Amino acid sequence: MTTEPRTAAGDRAATTELLVDRVRPNGRILLVDGVPQSYVDLVDPTYLHFDYVRRMASVVDAAATGGAALRVLHLGGGGLTLPRYVAATRPGSVQVVVERDAALVDLVRRELPPPAGDLTVRVADARAALESEPDGGFDLVLADVYQAARMPAHVASVEFAAQAARVLRPDGIYLVNLTDLPLLAFSRVQAATLRARFADVAVIASRAMLRGRRYGNLVLAAAREPDRLPVSRLVNRAARDPVPGGVLHGPALDRFVAGSRPATDADRGADPV
Numbered sequence: 001m002t003t004e005p006r007t008a009a010g011d012r013a014a015t016t017e018l019l020v021d022r023v024r025p026n027g028r029i030l031l032v033d034g035v036p037q038s039y040v041d042l043v044d045p046t047y048l049h050f051d052y053v054r055r056m057a058s059v060v061d062a063a064a065t066g067g068a069a070l071r072v073l074h075l076g077g078g079g080l081t082l083p084r085y086v087a088a089t090r091p092g093s094v095q096v097v098v099e100r101d102a103a104l105v106d107l108v109r110r111e112l113p114p115p116a117g118d119l120t121v122r123v124a125d126a127r128a129a130l131e132s133e134p135d136g137g138f139d140l141v142l143a144d145v146y147q148a149a150r151m152p153a154h155v156a157s158v159e160f161a162a163q164a165a166r167v168l169r170p171d172g173i174y175l176v177n178l179t180d181l182p183l184l185a186f187s188r189v190q191a192a193t194l195r196a197r198f199a200d201v202a203v204i205a206s207r208a209m210l211r212g213r214r215y216g217n218l219v220l221a222a223a224r225e226p227d228r229l230p231v232s233r234l235v236n237r238a239a240r241d242p243v244p245g246g247v248l249h250g251p252a253l254d255r256f257v258a259g260s261r262p263a264t265d266a267d268r269g270a271d272p273v
Contacts, residue, residue: 015032015034024047026042026044030112038078040081045088045115046089052217053082055238056144057085058233063140067090070093072094073095073098073140074097076126076142076145078104078108080097080115080119083095083119087119095117095120100124127154136168136170137169139169139171140168141167141172142175143174143177144176144177151186157263161174161222165198165224174221177218179217180216181215182214183212188259188260190263191203192260195262196262199224200224200229201220201229202220202234202249204219204246207244207245207246210248235247
């Protein structure tokens with residue numbers, strides 16, 4: 001086990017632990033303040049332990065012809081689970097990872113060496129990095145940004161969504177990992193927020209999460225072009241997952257977001273940029 005105290009600029013001290021999975025000896029579990037943050041299989045990068053990561057991967061798999069190389073921007077790095085998956089399943093992909101926690105980046109480089117391939121890891125704030133990228137440079141933008149167990153408001157606004165849309169190619173897809181409490185108020189707002197800037201939006205989660213009865217993860221997928229999301233494939237993949245899930249799209253998503261107002265920068269108060 002590796003244990004290190006760490007801080008990111010402006011954050012309180014946090015403790016990062018890297019544990020060996022007793023069930024899968026090649027597995028490593030990255031915990032932040034005791035909460036599992038990433039899982040990496042050192043031998044098989046296609047093994048995805050957490051269901052929300054598998055749901056994000058299902059969109060990556062369906063985003064383009066099987067095996068085609070993509071340009072991918074990851075906002076939030078963790079243990080680089082999804083960059084490893086993309087490198088293994090889509091060789092030749094060009095990937096940029098943005099992680100604001102320099103100490104975490106150093107730990108991962110030392111204990112969980114990044115995959116081979118065209119992968120750049122930048123230490124920066126997700127929004128600042130996103131705003132610095134040129135128009136239309138990526139096929140996929142994946143956001144998994146958390147600070148003190150919450151998604152910072154400055155990466156959860158209509159303005160941030162507009163920046164994500166800007167850096168995507170016309171047929172590109174934006175993916176967001178969310179955590180939410182029962183009733184899913186935050187997820188409803190975030191779905192409404194993406195709908196304000198993207199023509200096609202879906203929510204993917206376990207059936208228990210979609211019933212709004214537990215705390216956990218949901219994945220939002222959004223595309224600039226109408227009918228771009230491969231909804232049928234995502235529905236089938238979610239249903240076959242070890243933790244069966246569902247997809248909200250079209251009229252079902254209309255009902256999900258009914259009455260929810262998109263979040264804007266003006267709502268965020270003192271949240272740091």
